[in-house]
Amino acid sequence: MGFLLRILVSALAAMLTAYLLKPAVKVDSFVTALILALVLALLNALVKPLLILLTFPVTIVTLGLFLFVINALIILLAAKLVPGFKVDGFWWALLFSIVMTIINSVMISLAGGNND
Structure with a gap:
């Protein structure tokens, strides 16, 4: 599945x-959701690997559960960077991350994106 289609699916998942x-x-509009999807893609590609590397011992001790914390921090950072996207706190960012991942996975599988 192409990058653009994944961004569109992620934007729809963020809106939902x-x-x-x-x-x-709060996501103001679909344009905000598109910008959010792009920012999340960039943060997941650039910042997340560095955070995983720096927190590797904690991730091992918690059997990988600390990755949820890293995902919530990425969401909070995106909320600071994207105007029109607001998250009330860490726990809401954690819940947003989990729910968006589930919705995104379902939508990508429905779109037939698991073929690549």
Whole structure:
């Protein structure tokens, strides 16, 4: 599945997740969701590997559960960078990360993106 299609699916997943977590997570428009999807893709490609490397001992001790914390921190950083995207706190960012991952996986599998 191409990069553009994955960004579009991620933007739709972000909109749906924000709708489900409405009082605490806010995405202003679909354009904001597209920008959010691009920023999350960049942060996941550039910042997340560095955070995983720096926190590797903690990740091993917690049997990988610390990766959820890293995902929540990436969401909070994206909320600072993207105007029109707001998350009320760490726990909402953690929940947003989990729900968005599930929705994104379902939407990509429905789109037939697991062939590549």
